[in-house]
Amino acid sequence: MEMAVQSKFTPWASLAGGVLIGLSAVMVMGLFGRIAGISGITGGFLGALVPMRGAPRDRDWRVAFLLGLVAAPLLMMLSGGTVAQSVPGNLGGMLAAGLLVGLGTALGSGCTSGHGVCGLARLSRRSLAAVVTFMAAGFATVFVLRHVLGTV
Template identity: 85%
Template sequence: METATVTAFTPWASLFGGVLIGLSAVMVMGLFGRIAGISGITNGFLGAVVPMAGAPRDRDWRLAFLLGLIAAPLALMLAGGTVEQTVPRNLAGMAVAGLLVGLGTALGSGCTSGHGVCGLARLSRRSLVAVLTFMAAGFATVFILRHILGVS
């Protein structure tokens, strides 16, 4: 998979983003008593919209959270900032990767934000195992793609 742009080193912007992610995780836990994992929020929202047995009834905050993920970069651009994203140009590869990530979040009962940000902060052993698994899979994928298959 080719990348469209090279990711820049932005320590201050990254620190500020990390603080905002942590703040949002604390707010979701404090206000709603829920974990701020994107896959769980999205799954719960879809379950509240599409009638399913056992679906949560708290779709309003979930919708607001998801809309905030879209609105934040738009607000930054309106304020004169730029938003750059590194994405592969290979659509088939992106589709396969997306399906694998979806499968992983289903098998791992959560995603990197739920386990990595919230679970580790709660000292969850299950989240520690999940994060170690995510990281090992990421390392192995990069190694295989770059050093064995020669994809940059």
């Protein structure tokens, strides 16, 4: 069986991206005393917009962080670079995947960026358990989709 490689080997771009992710995580922790997990940042931002008990009041840095996630690829394209992305045509599958990811971040008290980048760096046992679970679920999903269902 021949495997199809869907992405190019980009060690320098990947290294630069990793350094920037690490730098942003350190900056968010150092400046705001918060974990740079996207689900927590987004949830806190939405909670600050909709008045509810226990909602954080630190909306501004969250807005800046989320705008940076959107602005970075746009600036890359404006500077002449390319941002390669593929989106599957299966809208139902994408919807199901999004709902499952949302459910998983709620059940796991965080997402891959919060647990994988920040939690592991803090030597959190809970984050280690979450990352092992994320990875095992990802491996199982790929195995089932490729080798059982033959869809990928």
